[in-house]
Amino acid sequence: MSAADDTFRMLAGLIEAARIVPDSLRAAPRSLPLTVIGGFLGAGKTTLVNRLLAGSHGLRIAVLVNDFGRINVDAALLASRTAETIALTNGCACCSIAGDLTRALVRVAQGESPPQAIVLEASGIADPRSLAQVALANQAVRLDGVVTLVDAETVDAHAQDPGHGSLFRSQVAAADLVVLNKRDLVDAVHFEAARAWVATHAPGRPIVEAQHADVPLDILLGLESRRSLDGAPADRGHEKLFRTRTVHGDTPMDERQILDLLGEGAAEVLRAKGFVWLTSALERRTLFQRVGARHTFVPGAPWDGETPRSEVVVISRSRR
Numbered sequence: 001m002s003a004a005d006d007t008f009r010m011l012a013g014l015i016e017a018a019r020i021v022p023d024s025l026r027a028a029p030r031s032l033p034l035t036v037i038g039g040f041l042g043a044g045k046t047t048l049v050n051r052l053l054a055g056s057h058g059l060r061i062a063v064l065v066n067d068f069g070r071i072n073v074d075a076a077l078l079a080s081r082t083a084e085t086i087a088l089t090n091g092c093a094c095c096s097i098a099g100d101l102t103r104a105l106v107r108v109a110q111g112e113s114p115p116q117a118i119v120l121e122a123s124g125i126a127d128p129r130s131l132a133q134v135a136l137a138n139q140a141v142r143l144d145g146v147v148t149l150v151d152a153e154t155v156d157a158h159a160q161d162p163g164h165g166s167l168f169r170s171q172v173a174a175a176d177l178v179v180l181n182k183r184d185l186v187d188a189v190h191f192e193a194a195r196a197w198v199a200t201h202a203p204g205r206p207i208v209e210a211q212h213a214d215v216p217l218d219i220l221l222g223l224e225s226r227r228s229l230d231g232a233p234a235d236r237g238h239e240k241l242f243r244t245r246t247v248h249g250d251t252p253m254d255e256r257q258i259l260d261l262l263g264e265g266a267a268e269v270l271r272a273k274g275f276v277w278l279t280s281a282l283e284r285r286t287l288f289q290r291v292g293a294r295h296t297f298v299p300g301a302p303w304d305g306e307t308p309r310s311e312v313v314v315i316s317r318s319r320r
Helices: 003-020 045-054 073-077 094-109 128-135 155-159 165-173 188-201 255-260
Strands: 032-039 061-066 085-088 117-121 141-151 177-181 207-209 242-249 269-276 284-291 294-302 310-317
Touching: 003 094, 032 045, 032 094, 032 128, 045 061, 045 117, 045 141, 061 094, 094 117, 094 128, 128 141, 141 155, 141 165, 155 165, 155 188, 165 188, 177 188, 188 207, 242 269, 255 294, 269 294
Parallel strands: 032 117, 032 141, 061 085, 061 117, 141 177, 177 207
Antiparallel strands: 242 310, 269 284, 269 310, 284 294
8 A cells, every 4th residue: 555545544434533523522621531552462552541441530531442353352441431431443553433532532532521631542553643643623622741661672673673663653653642661571671671772762851650551530631732643653564564354262271272363473472462261260251362472361251151151362573
């Protein structure tokens, strides 16, 4: 796809957003602060959003989730599934989900009790500025800030990747605040190198170090961004750099069999996540996640009448 095609798709998405928004909304102009949570695959975005939802802050927060794949696993992982949690499935950049995102924000702006904050969890392969540009077509929304999570363990690998390196750098450059996450997985030398890299590519932006995406609410919200969104995001058409597939299993399996589901080309897997049916935990679902070479199995809720099965979304580098 050419740069001209990408530009056309971007403009088409913005035009579609402007067309959908009604002339008047119940919420006052620029009264709904929007925080976009961005960052590459596996950086810890859903964990961060879960912490926001589980906090005792008393704020009404509307959460919009933009996952990449047919199954919106990130939405299913949220601890609080309420009417204020809206899933935006199967999209990455604004040209893919402009209509869904705009309609979701109109719904929020037309509610009788508008939220005190809107949090948009971007897909790991989205440029957060693209999503923010679409969101601001809604006159009730103002951009409070872009928070980009960065996995301290994988900074160098992503930054130097010949395929998605420019997207990764663009996500960091978009930030009003960078959360340098997974501090516990690296030694002091590697962490300081990661911090120095972020400081170079997001100059002047505050950097907060974190483990398990544990960041106080008052740091994440209320950023009151003054940075301009003018100009194009640094990377367009990046969807073609990735491929997504969903693997299934209808019988219980052990952990080794689940890993074997990734199949040929497992070394190319950037991210895998989903719920699986393990022989060691037949009565409840198990959350399976893989980020690069690391993987975890975490016990989850009982199946509660749902037919047990394994369903995992796998995101890999495209074979070119």
